Amino acid sequence: MTKADLMAFMPLIILAGGSVVVLLAGAVRPGGWLYELALAFVAAALVWTIALPATAAMPGLAVTPFSRFFAVFLDGTGLVALLLASGYNKRRGIVGEEYPATLLFALAGMGAACAASDLLMLFLGLEAFTFAFYILVAVERDSVRGGEAGLKYLLNGTLSAAILAMGIALVYCSRGTLKLAELALQAAPPEPLFLAGVCLVLVGLAFKLSWVPAHLWTPDVYQGAPAPVTALLSTASKGASVAALLLVLPLAAVWRGGHDILWGLALATLVCGNMAALVQSSIKRLLAWSSVAQMGYVALAFVALPAGGARAALFYIVAYAAAGLASFGAVAVLADGTDRDAIEQYRGLGYRNPLAGAALAVALFSLAGIPPAAGFMAKFAVFSAALRAGETALAVVGVLSALVAVFFYLRVVVALYMRPADGMEAAVRPLSISEGVALAIPTAAILFLGLYPSPLLDLLIRISR
Amino acid sequence: MMADPHLLTILVFFPLAGCLLVLPVWKRPAAARPLALGVMTGELLLALWLYASWQGLAALKPILPGYLLVEDAPWIGAFGIRYTLGLDGISLLMVMLTAFSFCVALAVSWRAIGEKVGLFLALLLAMETGIMGVFLALDLALFYLFWEVMLIPMFFLIGIWGHGRHIYSTVKFFLFTMFGSLLMLLAIIALHLLHAQQSGVATFGLHQLIATRLPAGTQLWLFGAFFLAFAIKFPLFPLHTWLPDAHTDAPTAGSVILAGLLLKTGSYGLLRFGYPLFPQAAQTLTPLFYTLAIAGIIYASLVAFAQEDMKRLIAYSSIGHMGYVAIGIAAWQPVALSGSIIQMANHGVTTGALFAMVGMLDERAHTREIGAFGGLWGKIPLWSFFFLLFSMASVGLPGLNNFVGEFLVLSGTFTKSPLAAGLAFTGIVLTLVYTVRLVQEVVFQTERKPLPLADLDRREICLLALLALLVILMGVHPAPLLDLIHGPVKILVGGAP
Amino acid sequence: MIVPLEHILILAGLLFFLGMGGMLAWRANLIMMLVCIEVMLNAVMLVFVGGSARWGTADGQLFAIFIMALTSAEVSLALAMVVYLHRRRKTIDTDRFSEMKG
Amino acid sequence: MEQIIFYILAGVAVIGTILAITEKHPVHAILYLVTSLFSIAVIFYLLTAPLVAAFEVILYAGAIMVLFLFVIMMLDLGHPEKGIAPQWRQWLPALALAGVSIASLAAVIVSRHASAAAAAAPAPAPAPALPIREVARHLFQDHGLAVELVSLQLLFALVGALYLGKQSKGGETK
């Protein structure tokens, strides 16, 4: 490992080292400035990644523009999630160094997954962050739902890990190598064993991306986990999984079946997610099902992979991440130390907490794909990729399910602004600075990306080439 | 005179800037109201200034033939979307109507909106930006963006300040329009891709896309999607049911803007984009278009007759009146098209005025039930006078504005389709039937319930007098407006510019 | 290679899906579910080792070793979770943890 | 000779696994599983992977299974009469899914294409047994970062287990 390599890998090292440092700091001085410390590490990683555009390749890991893009993306979401968590956790009595340290570790794992250049590292990275989330989801020990969510995530996660591993094993058996570049090269007519491996890898990743039929954990876990964790889980983890999928998919590039499988997944996910969200009464579950549906659009972008679907998927996931952070962040702020979860309980909150309400509304409009929010540009990108690839039928399904989606997003907006808040008067808690920042960043991102997506799109064109 | 294309940007975004100014003071109505008024008046003055100098602008011959001003800048290179705004006679007419209608909307809600005033004004201003954008955009993607953006403020306007089943209505309104526009989005993208395949140029520019050669089947599908979106906005029978609900439950300003502008975006879209982009498909669907428009006229007039709520009645009448606009576009003939465009402006003024007046009445009596009124001429003569005037304009009494549009539409249409025009003429009687019923039961006869009614105050008189003046002026001397749209209509009908 | 790779794969597949079947069936006992996961991961390791033998590279064996490490981490956490849940609800029947649904 | 041992071990492993997953008594199940794991360990050895075989015995059959037993005993779950074995109704869909999957996988494995591709590939017929030194060199030279990552993960397994295992201050909450 040369010095240049070290510089390139430094963000990952900062995160990994940071997690240990936070652990130690927590042990030395419990209740100290742990979140601030963690924030500093994430920010350092973020700044480093942006400031030093170095590339490097080592066995298993390669820092490329692609991975650096994801590093920025992940660190950004991590930053917002940490900001959100600092206040939320204090109110909920989640103390200790475990939370920030685990979060840093999760970021490191995701970073590794995105920078993987062989299947081993990919697998380890994916499992590392999934593993971190096992802890984070159940971090609220006093909550009845936290434990249940943790159990569900754990069991699903291990099963999917086993499937993923089996897939990688089959791929290895048929080709004798784990290096992605080599695997993608030997394209010729793919032998069935190899394809079986790729298929199983796909199922393993489908779990992480909440694609139907591997989506059933999503609503339960999103609802049970603390809102800041959900915010991170629904954004960063999805982003890392998209990155992993983008790394893996070239393996099956010449196989028509891969397209067909994704087609089916996209269809089922779009329909299932949007329909189920229609009948939810809990806002977190609604957002969870909506996140399933949103992943359906990502799947749609993957179906159109040859027609620029990769950049559509990337743009979509960024837009979704912004909306996810804003919406779950707003839910975290508005829950306000209570178990406020039913949509009915959000009546009139848009006026009592204008900033959080506005952030939630903007996020919902973005999720619904209504301009000028980023979600519109994302859907635009996905639909144009789909149409360019000739997937008219799927695009129409996507559009129609988007219409259904508009309805349930509006329900929340209606509750926020249009229903009288009788009998639910609560003292107005002013937003803390960290919460304000945590909501402002994704909201601003939503609007900026909705109105001026060019820089990001150009960047994505460059890295997805 | 300097022909600065940035004027168009200012025209579009000045209200948005106003919105951002109002938001910080949204809790202080005393500050927000004058601010909003200033911005809207400024916008109106700008529009009028453009109108005053349009002939000078036309002489300068900008990039696109027929346009007075064109602003063009790259925006989203990756998608081939450009920021292209263009102002021609038709747009200018619509821009003036928009700026004016918003002033009217502000004036009618000056006192009527007592809660969350600042927010209301901010939403109004935001919507003005959206609507201005719709009338000026020449890039399909940009157009779509504005098209959707204008929905959001309206959604809140009806949802927050509406009455009755306002939430149902506003959600219905939003879903209806979204349904059409989402399919249109797909069609826009598809058209873009087909054009890119043919010419290798990725663009959403209207004037490049017009040159796309499309097989008949494809054209029909794409036009169908556009048509659906616009027909919902129009609204054409049987896609109209969102409109009575939305109008009825909206606050007065919302109704004024819905009737005055939002419906116009549908007809404007059809004549600016739908027909020029897909001429053959439009030809094919013309019989359907006629049928729906005429069915709408007759149907809406019949249903309007049965209404018990004044606003609902006027809402249905809107459907009928827009039917004439639809017929004129369907005929795609210079006289009819001129009539349609003039009728768009006329309907905006007349129906807007009627909604404003019902709003004033509602403010005083807290009911809009026709059966509750009667004999208002004796109690509030000024109100009744204006109401009678606008009602008569709405039935197309010659000398008032609606007649101009309707008659030109029917004249032009008759040269293309005598049957359609003949059937549409029956609407003239049916319109009279329900309007006269409304006038009689509200303005004439004897008082049915003792209601505490005060006649118009000075602000209302000024507003209505202005509207009345416009109604008469546009009815007696429509020539300046007809001249304004003459050139663009010629280009539209003549095919490629 | 002592036996054709296919035979190893079939053995591993058998074990893998037995484990999966067991995991699906043993919904009433969390411990048994974890046991079944172990069976599945074992099968994966078998494939890796078989592949390693087939191709003569070390990657497969290493992957197997990493899986072992991962498994230990997961099992320890999972068992901690079992203890935690059992302490709260006095049961390890997973069907009883279905408060959130819909 | 080795072939016969392989098939015998395979049989033992499968039967051990079947017994393990059908056994009602968790402790017995663990013991059956250990049997199965031992035979797999031997298979690893036969497949020229002695290091993995050793770890299998030490880590899997040793440490992990002991951990299981420990928890079972700690929670006092070792009462078969209290245990609820899956009913046929629960086994049926599970086995159906597993059966379909394995049938498909087997079909894929033995398919003509697969063997043809395998035959075509320049397979190093007598794969040289990798010396442990070689494996270790690979492990720490090529996959050093992976080792670091896994070690961190183990650390966090510890952290997480401790965190979850801690008695919450407020006692039981419902």
Add this chain to the structure above:
Amino acid sequence: MNIYLALILLLPLLGGLCNALLGRLLPRRVGVIVACGVIWGAFACAVLAFVGFTGPVRVELGSWLAAFSFQAPIALYLDQLSLGLTLMITFVCGLIHLYSVGYMQDDPAWARYFALLNIFVFAMLTLVLAENLPLLYLGWEGVGFCSYALIGFWYTEEKNATAGRKAFITTRIGDTAFGIAIVWMYQLSGSVSITHLNSMGALIPAAVVTTLGLLLLAGAAGKSAQLPLSVWLPDAMAGPTPVSAQIHAATMVTAGVYLLARMFPLIGSSETVRAAIALTGGITAFYAATCACCQRDLKRILAYSTISQIGYMVLGVGVGALPGATFHLLTHAFFKALLFLGAGCVITALHHQQDIFRMGGLRTKLAAVYWPFLAGALCLAGFPLTGGFFSKDAILGGVAAQGGALYGGLLLLGLFTALLTSFYTFRMVFVVFHGEQEHSLSPGPLPQIMTLTLVPLALLGLCGGLLNLPAYLGYEGVLDGFLGSIPGFGGVEQASHADEIALQIVAATLSLAGLGLAWSRYTGSRRADALAREATGPSGAGFLLNGWYLDNLYWALVINPFNHLARFLWKRWDEAGIDGTLDGLARLTARLGGLPAAWSTGRVATSLFGLASGVAIILVYLVWVTLS
């Protein structure tokens, strides 16, 4: 000439606007003076125009509708016909305005009244002077609106407001046909100029001309209260009496006749159209005369008689006797205005009593009204040597000149109608003014201006014949000569002098017979009997009293179905049908949404099954793809 024409139109308009906008601020005296002054000013201008008239002129005052080939400027066309009518309209309306000053002296809403009256005059003059059809249509609709507003002038009574509404809607049904005709003509010729269209006749296919003619006839029927659109006029009597005189007798209702006469060069070339026009006119004249025989309301009698007289005019147009029709139009305007104004005097004097059976013996008490009224009645009844006699005769002469079974029948019908006319006219006169006054109320005082205005009208009515004396007297009628140069007016088939004299003798006899019949029935000893019998309603009288139950027919055939259809469409189609379907769709979607939500049972096993089934499906798919 331009300035006169412009002033003729502008003066009434300005007067109307002045009263409409400033009426509340001006003192009554000023407003009234303005209102009357502008009309007389217009009359003065008309006279000046007449003096300076040398031939038809076309004057363009400004642009109006102008889009591509559709050009409808504000252009006026002054020829003999429009000049004559302008003179008549401004004069009669001027008198009626003066009359109204007295009539409305106690009404607080005088400003609205005079504003509408002035605007009406403006619209009527526009109608007459318009050079193109859209502008004519403007006047056409404008008078319709003023009529609507004035019929319902006393709006607080539902009856009045409803009558106004009925008039507006019914006439507009005709207007629609007229509108279609206009756009059709535009389509055919690319122009809407009347002169241009009238010169187009030969180029347009005959079938189209026929259709156009029928459309115009329908338009005229609406405005001129011809069958089957006649139902509104009797109800229109709900308005103030001067309004009835001005709008529903002298001017507006004759607009249909004017239109047909104006467009005659175009439509007259079709035999069918002419027959249809003549038939409509003849039957309407007869129909209304029968109805008038049994009415008890003074104004309704006059209303039916108006319908009937306009029927004559239409008949005249139909047979091509355009000068005759115009002649009758003018004389009718004088004597019918006179009758209405007289009736107004009676009604005012009797404190708004309109039932003739509650009058009687007013001859002496209201002598100032009686004599002019009698003059009007004589004209209406076609008493020999009155204006009405000659003008009606000109029409009947035209019918006679046509020959053939159809026109022969129409001639007989017309003659019979003349008898009826004479009968009901004198029935009215005798019942109101003669006999005892047992039922009668004592008349109150009348403003002098009301009775004074009757005099010039009476003179004009009686001497109207001088305008156009029959040809056998040896010199050409003034009016014939004046109008002759207008296209379509010249070359009227003239009956031979002998025939004409014979016809006049027959007509005079019939008129006298009617007088005698009425005399014998309503004066002297039989009067009480007759009145009592009619008051109880003899059999068959109901039929005539209710206008042959035409209203009931419309209720049953049109209005009730319309009401029900409207309600049905709203409730069943719009709300239950469209909205119901959409709501159902929404509910169905929500129900379907329950399916994937129900899949999420909350049990871990379910989600694990999901994953496992994903594996199974994907592997089966793989096998299916690779091995098949």
